[in-house]
Amino acid sequence: MTDPIPRAGLSPRFWEKKPLTKLSPQEWEALCDGCGKCCLNKLEDEETEEVALTRVACRLLDDATCRCTHYENRHQFVPDCIVLKPDNLDTHAYWMPQTCAYRLLWQGKPLPEWHPLMTGTPDSVHAAGVSVRGNTVSEFDTPFEEWEDYIIEEPT
Numbered sequence: 001m002t003d004p005i006p007r008a009g010l011s012p013r014f015w016e017k018k019p020l021t022k023l024s025p026q027e028w029e030a031l032c033d034g035c036g037k038c039c040l041n042k043l044e045d046e047e048t049e050e051v052a053l054t055r056v057a058c059r060l061l062d063d064a065t066c067r068c069t070h071y072e073n074r075h076q077f078v079p080d081c082i083v084l085k086p087d088n089l090d091t092h093a094y095w096m097p098q099t100c101a102y103r104l105l106w107q108g109k110p111l112p113e114w115h116p117l118m119t120g121t122p123d124s125v126h127a128a129g130v131s132v133r134g135n136t137v138s139e140f141d142t143p144f145e146e147w148e149d150y151i152i153e154e155p156t
């Protein structure tokens with residue numbers, strides 16, 4: 001499978017050699033494992049800030065590729081979709097999926113062995129069963145009152 005994220009030509013294990021704030025734009029993008037889990041709707045307890053991911057996907061997520069169908073102009077449809085950057089990771093890391101590479105590195109943890117940067121193939125995130133491929137329901141078909149029924153255990 002062609003990697004939808006350009007990872008060719010990057011320095012081996014660049015993420016272990018410099019801080020997140022020093023990564024080039026391509027290196028930053030290459031950290032994404034393509035799992036699609038950040039595109040799932042979440043339920044947050046306002047008091048404890050505890051976050052639960054649900055299988056109810058954002059309207060723009062393609063559940064087969066685990067990619068956003070309108071990434072470049074997604075804010076026309078989903079205005080509050082965040083643009084994750086090194087300087088806002090502190091704000092967002094708490095709700096990111098537990099297997100998310102950005103969150104793991106922010107926590108000082110290594111990348112998992114199934115990460116495409118480790119395996120050299122974008123398929124490994126799906127083969128490891130970590131991605132949302134084929135595992136979501138539509139937010140159009142799922143009323144908010146039912147989202148609790150779709151909470152997923154992490155990490156998966």
Ligand code: SF4
Binds near residue numbers: 032033034036102
């Ligand atoms: S959860 Fe993290 S690694 Fe997975 S798709 Fe989202 S940004 Fe990429």
Ligand code: SF4
Binds near residue numbers: 040074078
């Ligand atoms: S708009 Fe696209 S990138 Fe943002 S949450 Fe939805 S599917 Fe994901």
